[in-house]
Amino acid sequence: MKIKEVHLKQYFTGAPSLEYFDIVSRDLPSPGEGEVRVQNLWLSVDPYMRPRMAGLKTYIDPFEIGKAMEGGAVGIIESSNHPKFKVGDHVLSMLGWREGYVSDGKGLTPVDTRLLPVETYLGLAGLTGFTAYVGLTRILDLKDGETIWISAGAGAVGCAAIQMAKAMGAHVIASAGGAEKCALLKELGCDGVIDYKAEDNLTAAVKREAPGGIDAYFENVGGAHLEAALNTLKPLGRIAACGMISRYNDDRAQPGPSNIINVVTKSLRMQGFIVTQHMDLQPRFIEALSTWMMKGQIKNHQTIYEGIERAPEAFMGLFSGSNTGKMVVKV
Secondary structure, eight states: OEEEEEEEOSOOOSSOOGGGEEEEEEEOOOOOTTOEEEEEEEEEOOGGGTGGGGTOOSSSOOOOBTSBOOBOEEEEEEEEOOTTOOTTOEEEESBOSBSEEEEOSTTOEEEOTTTSOGGGGGTTTSHHHHHHHHIIIIITOOOTTOEEEESSTTBHHHHHHHHHHHHTTOEEEEEESSHHHHHHHHHTTOSEEEEGGGOSOHHHHHHHHOTTOEEEEEESSOTHHHHHHHHHEEEEEEEEEOOOGGGTTOSSOOOOOTTTTHHHHTTOEEEEOOGGGGGGGHHHHHHHHHHHHHTTOOOOOEEEEESGGGHHHHHHHHHHTOOSBEEEEEO
């Protein structure tokens, strides 16, 4: 059986480009004793993958040159010699960026596709939604009636965070780039919307939408967005640092926020987090998400690229802003 994989050709700095990726065809063997063969149906591409392409070790190792890359995927078992998996089962794995694979079952998580569409487990019902939940609940401890600003609101985590924050009773301000994305923010129920591409002064824009200031900031962007948050947070305000996508393609270190002193003068709390360090919250997350979805308070939003060959293009789209909601590849 022939399959295609996406390999990284070399580590790089700056913006991602198609020249750094290879589409490689190889034979996929039949499963041996205690193994399964899985056909991937959907792949996830995510901003956290970018440092791995620069050869940097952060909380996760860099990708290996000349080998299939890794990422979230959901697939169907098409052949099984494993006692715990049967043909037709759907499973989550971190063996994305390929059309299929053979596994001994380690790292495979069964999913029930009767409850939700299978691709939802890569986004709203997966680590994307869980990231939003952890940031809002454990890191920010968001309260009913508080005002929160969510940057990159039209992105995967942003879309989830907006809807969850509204379901929790917060007053939600969100920002995105362009009229189409800002229309989505309004559709999601935002109380205030900022098109950062149309603003000369981001701090003034946040103050316009939240005259009394903000209690919390969900950080997905960095740079000017973080500076505006430090300017508009109330005393004792909180920041959940989920990501800083504006910095991922930098080829050299950039100066920090010029107003970082506000952390001291306003007694602010800023905490970064890696979602996999908070897996104890997952049962509570699934319970809350199920309740919100049954009430119609949360809906899934995604951008779909079709074909494994387009996985690098989909990844590049994360940094050009071509996605609304979760970016996925339909294999």
